[in-house]
Ligand SMILES: Cc1ncc(COP(=O)(O)O)c(C=O)c1O
C-alpha cells in the first residue's frame with residue numbers, strides 16, 4: 164500500500180528537492196508523517212512540535228483538511244494523496 | 255531614509271530579506287514586515303502626512319518601500335461619516351462609519367492591492383494573482399489592468415453573479431473553482447509554489463497585509479490624530495482586524511498618537527464564524543469550518559490570522575461576535591436607512607454586530623464602520 168505526499172516548496176530543502184514522495188505501509192496520517200520524519204532529517208522540527216503539527220501547518224488527505232476528518236489519526240488508503248501546505252495564506 | 259527593515263517571522267522572530275516570501279523556513283510561521291522607526295520625528299512625520307497625496311501614499315513612511323512607488327490607481331482617503339442617526343437608533347453616544355466602499359473597486363481591498371502590486375512591480379513580476387472571496391478579485395483585476403499587468407484571479411464558483419461580472423470587466427483571467435474559498439486558497443498556495451506569479455495574498459501576503467494599516471491611519475487622522483474608543487471590524491482571514499491595531503501601535507511608537515489601544519470587536523457571520531467560536535470557547539487557535547452564509551465576502555473557514563485576531567480581541571478587552579444571516583440583512587438595511595450607505599454583506603455583518611453589542615449594553619462605542 165502506498166500514498167503520495169506532496170511537499171511544499173518551503174520544505175524541499177530538507178527533502179533534497181523532492182516535491183512528491185511515495186510512502187509505503189502507513190495506515191494513518193501520523194504513520195505517513197513518522198516515516199517522513201525518519202527519512203528526512205530536520206523535517207519534524209519544521210512542521211511539528213511535541214508530537215503535534217505546528218499551528219501554521221495544513222495537512223490534507225484527498226484535498227480535505229484533516230481537521231474535518233480524524234486529524235493525525237485520519238486513515239490513508241492505497242493511492243491517496245497527502246498534501247502538506249503552509250497555513251498562512253489567504254484573506 | 256526609509257524605515258522598512260526586513261521580513262520577520264511572527265512566531266520565532268527569524269529575519270528574511272524583503273523578497274517574495276511569506277513562510278518561515280524554520281517554523282512555518284507567517285512573515286511580517288518589520289520597521290525601524292527610530293529616525294522618524296513625530297512633528298515632521300505629521301507634516302509630511304498632511305502635505306502628502308490624497309491616497310494611502312500619504313502614509314508612505316509606514317509602508318514597505320525604500321522609495322515611494324508610483325501607482326496607476328491609488329486607493330484610500332475615503333469618508334469617515336459621523337453617523338448620528340445610526341447612533342440614535344442604537345442608543346449610542348457617537349458612531350462613525352468608515353465608508354471604504356468609496357475606493358476604486360468599492361472595498362478596502364483596494365488598499366492592500368495597491369501595496370501588493372507596487373511590490374510585485376518592484377520585484378519584477380509580470381503576472382499577478384489572488385485567491386478571493388470576491389472583493390479582492392475585483393481589486394486585483396482593476397489594479398492590474400491599470401498597471402498593464404496580466405492577472406489571474408481565483409474565486410469560488412458560487413460567488414454572487416454581480417461580483418463575477420464586476421471582476422470580469424477588467425479583462426482578467428477569471429478562474430472559478432468548484433469548491434469553497436478554502437479550497438481556492440489551497441489551490442493557489444500550491445500554484446504559488448510552482449509558478450513565477452505574484453499571488454498578492456500568498457507569496458506577497460506580508461506586503462499586502464501592510465495596506466490594511468492605512469485604514470487605521472486614516473481613521474486616526476480623520477479624528478484629528480486621536481484614537482477611537484472602540485472599533486467594530488469585519489473578520490475573514492483576520493488580517494484587516496489585526497493590521498488596524500498594528501497601525502495604531504506604530505503611530506503610538508512614533509508619537510503621532512497617545513492613549514490606550516481601542517477595544518477591538520471582530521465581526522463574523524454565524525454561518526462562517528471560526529474566530530468567534532474560538533473566542534467564545536476560550537481557545538487560542540481556530541478550528542476550521544465549512545462556510546454557509548450570505549456573507550460570501552467574509553466566507554473564510556480557515557483563517558490565517560485567526561490566532562492573532564483572538565489575541566487582539568482579548569488583549570484589547572474586546573470580543574469576536576457573530577450574527578445570523580437575518581441580522582446581516584437587517585444590518586444592511588439599518589445602515590442604508592440611517593446613513594445613505596448601501597453596503598455589501600460585510601458591512602451588514604459589521605452593522606449587525608455593532609447593533610448586537612449596543613443591545614448587550616456592553617458597548618460604549620464611539621466608532622463602528624463599514625468596508
Ligand atoms: C469588504 C470586506 N471587508 C472585510 C474583509 C475581511 O478581510 P480579512 O481577510 O483581512 O479579515 C473582506 C475580505 O474579503 C472584505 O471583502
Ligand SMILES: [Zn+2]
Nearest residue numbers: 263266278281
Ligand atoms: Zn519562524
